[in-house]
Amino acid sequence: MAEFLPLWLxxxxxxxxxxxxxxxxxxxGTALIFAAVGSLFGTFDGVFLEALPNRLFGIVRNETLIAVPLFVLMGVLLEKxxxxxxxxxxxxxxxxxxxxxxxxxxxxVGMLLAASTGIVGATVVTMGMISLPTxxxxxxxxxxxxxxxxxxxxxxQIIPPSIALVLLGDVMSNAFQKAQLEMGIFSPKTISVGDLFVGAxxxxxxxxxxxxxxVIIVAWLQPHKAPAVPREELHSGSNEPLVLQLFKGLLxxxxxxFAVLGSILTGVATPTEAAxxxxxxxxxxxxxxxxxSLKTLKEAVHSTTKxxxxxxMILIGASLFSLVFRGFGGEELIQDFFSQLPGGVVGAMIVVMLxxxxxxxxxxxxxxxFVVVPIVAPVLLAMGLDPVWLGIMMAINLQTSFLTPPFGFALFYLRGVAPPEVKTQSxxxxxxxxxxxxxxxxxMLSIWPDLATWLPEQVYAD
Structure with missing residues (x-):
């Protein structure tokens, strides 16, 4: 019974x-309750909690995570x-x-907005309010x-600079170092947020x-679903030439x-500096x-702070959870489970993705x-998987999950701003x-991993 305590946690x-x-x-809170009860019955190794102060100090001084508030502020200001x-x-x-x-x-536009904000909810809500009525x-x-x-x-979720890739890159970097230590490999090679940006x-x-x-195929086969807009209705009402309007809107x-991504790709700036x-x-x-205005700036800073x-706070809670999970022998349980799966690394990868x-x-x-990836990534990386490829696979997998009915977050975001006449079924x-x-x-990524790994190898080649 005690060996299954990590699952009960x-x-x-x-x-x-x-x-x-x-x-x-x-x-x-759940981690602390389990740790307290486990200590009373002698099933929890309290030594792991001694690492909590160092873990928390490492979180607050992590330079990579400074990119999070900067990218969020960038997205909010662009929205305003x-x-x-x-x-x-x-x-x-x-x-x-x-x-x-x-x-x-x-x-x-959604692609450019995703590259500008890096936040799924903000992009869905903004595009839903602006483009859906049109x-x-x-x-x-x-x-x-x-x-x-x-x-x-x-x-x-996947177009850089993405907040998801910033957080995932930091976690994957730690998991990669841990996997190398477990395999007895002492290599100077590291995985950075920039690697995931380029790989994505x-x-x-x-x-x-x-x-x-x-969209082109649907419009070709069923024109009534995606009709053309008459040219005269596309004019914005401005007397400026079309080329100048395009120039001012797109440039x-x-x-x-390009300044943000280009500085990262060329090595001029780290992701945090680019943020x-x-x-x-x-x-x-x-x-x-x-x-x-002052009001807009205050609203942007307030949203960024939240x-x-x-x-x-989630990262701190997840760190405590991770330590208690390890104290109950959760890592060994996961490793034993993956090692007994049929299909080896392929079977383990399929289970993790599902x-x-x-x-x-x-x-x-x-x-x-913060919770799942630190537990499963070291085991998968120790099996020989490429960390950049694994990170991109996880990011697209979660992107698909957020889109899947009936629980996908993106569906809830759009439902909240869609007109009442648009049915949820639609x-x-x-x-x-x-x-x-x-x-x-x-x-495609499973069959051709080079789709995710080739570009980082070229950009960061010595």
């Missing part, structure tokens, strides 16, 4: 979450500057006159419109291309995105658009990254083809 956390308790306190509205107008002028053109515009007014099928917006919004570029672009191809965010550049650039864009506090997929129905990516129906697309990309 995990089940206890799930019960607390189902009762609606905050994630951070569910993790930490009405960037998405100008981007959608510019893209619609380019593609709106062709069948499916408005859907293509939404995908491209698509419905132009005669788009509600299922196609809502599916496109939900799928595009989840690109914030090709899979992220493949997803965008497949989304666009799907500022593109410069900001600082992004936050400053977003503030300048908001100022240039006349949207940067998100940052949530992330770090577990994370279903946990994505009830947990956000932050909890899964949203569920609309995302199914995009789920299939993401599963196809996951299969």
């Amino acid at each position: 995990f089940a206890g956390v799930c019960v607390c979450l189902l009762f609606g308790y905050p994630v951070a306190f569910s993790l930490g 500057s009405k960037l998405a509205e100008r981007l959608l107008e510019s893209m619609a002028m380019l593609f709106g006159s062709m069948r499916g053109g408005l859907g293509i515009s939404v995908i491209l 698509m419905l007014r132009r005669g788009y099928d509600p299922a196609l419109a809502t599916g496109t917006i939900c799928a595009t919004g989840t690109l914030g 570029l090709i899979p992220g672009l493949i997803l965008v291309v497949f989304y666009i191809l799907y 500022p965010p593109l410069i900001l995105i 600082g550049v992004g936050a400053l650039g977003a503030a300048l864009l908001a100022w240039a658009s006349g949207k940067l 998100v940052t506090c949530m992330v770090f 577990l994370m997929f279903f946990l994505g129905f009830i947990l956000d990516f932050i909890e899964i990254t 949203i569920y129906k609309g995302v199914l083809p995009f789920i299939i697309i993401q599963l196809v990309v996951l299969l």
